[in-house]
Amino acid sequence: MAEPAPAAEAFRSFAAQALHYFRRDHEAVRREPIEGPAAWRGEELRGSRDWIVELAPAQLAEIEKALAAVRGRELGEIGRDDFPLPSLGPVLAGWARELREGRGFLLARGLPVERWGDADAARAFWGLGQHLGTPGAQNPAGELLGHVTDTGDEADNPNVRRYRTAGDIRFHCDLADAVGLLCLRVPRSGGASRIVSSVSVYNELLARRPDLAPRLYEPFCLDVRDEQGETRRAWIPVPPCRFAGGRLRTFYHSDYFRSAARHADVPPFSDDERTLLDLYEAIANSPELRLDMQFEPGDVQLISNHAILHARTAYADFPEPERRRHLLRLWLSLDR
Secondary structure, X not given: OOOOOOOOOOOEOHHHHHHHHHOOOOOOOOOOXXXXXXXXXXXXHOOOOOOEEEOOXXXXXXXXXXXXXXXXXXXXXXXXXXXXXXXXXXXXXXXXXXXXHOOOEEEEEOOOHHHHOHHHHHHHHHHHHHHHOEEEOOOOOOOOOEEEOOOOOOOOOOOOOHHHOOOOEEEEOOOOOEEEEEEEXXXXXXXXXXXXXXXXXXXXXXXXXXXXXXXXXOOEEEEOOOOOHHHOOOEEEEOOEEEEOOEEEEOOEHHHHHHHHHOOOOOOOOHHHHHHHHHHHHHHOOOOOOEEEOOOOOOEEEEEOOXXXXXXXXXXXXXXXXXXXXXXXXXXXXXX
């Protein structure tokens, strides 16, 4: 009798997920524009709703049935088989394909987070993630769901990850194939999510300064912001771009590339490197390319960290703790 197939892992460690994400094939520097669904422009999508998915009542009922079976359990104990979604599961597999092979993002609406409460909303979000890929820890301490809310930390503190502040966050990618955000509560004002196609940014850079593009295939120093984990290193070298099989995969982190210069063993930027970073970010911020969206409670934003850069505008929050902006963040490896 054949051995049963091993159960899928419920989550990956921070280190294992980062290694999986950075395992990007590379053939050559791409010197021609890249075409395909990932090369979208914000000006073309601003009046469209084909990237927004409204969850149907039957789908929500299926989620609630699965949620009832795991109520009270810790996230790390909940695997894919513990959260069965017989009808919605294939739909979520289609969402994962869209992240890997299509436009690279979508927004799903309709989760009843206010009725569920924060704890059950977290379990439902985790369960959905199990059908999209393999969730992973978001820091060496093993945090499985990030809480994106203002903790009162100073936005300009180089040792603080900026999602813990109310300040703006410049364009970046996270250390996972995909990131999901579930909105629990919105701020009083501001806090728009801003995304841009890293493929379109690269194409525009090629059009303006093709001489700078090859530098994106060489490592930049990435500040780890005092979350060294097992590496014990204050920074790690990461090449922003890899190109293979007709596909560009990009990791970019403006704030952490720049703040790495605070470490004595990191060489200062050359004039060309500073010009490259400034131009790359100016292109990403151009109204023609970027797409802004304001979340509503129950929204789930899913984006590829290989094909999309994301940012956030600063926000003003409510004084009452129970009303303050609060998102749950999920990191996923898309290997299924």
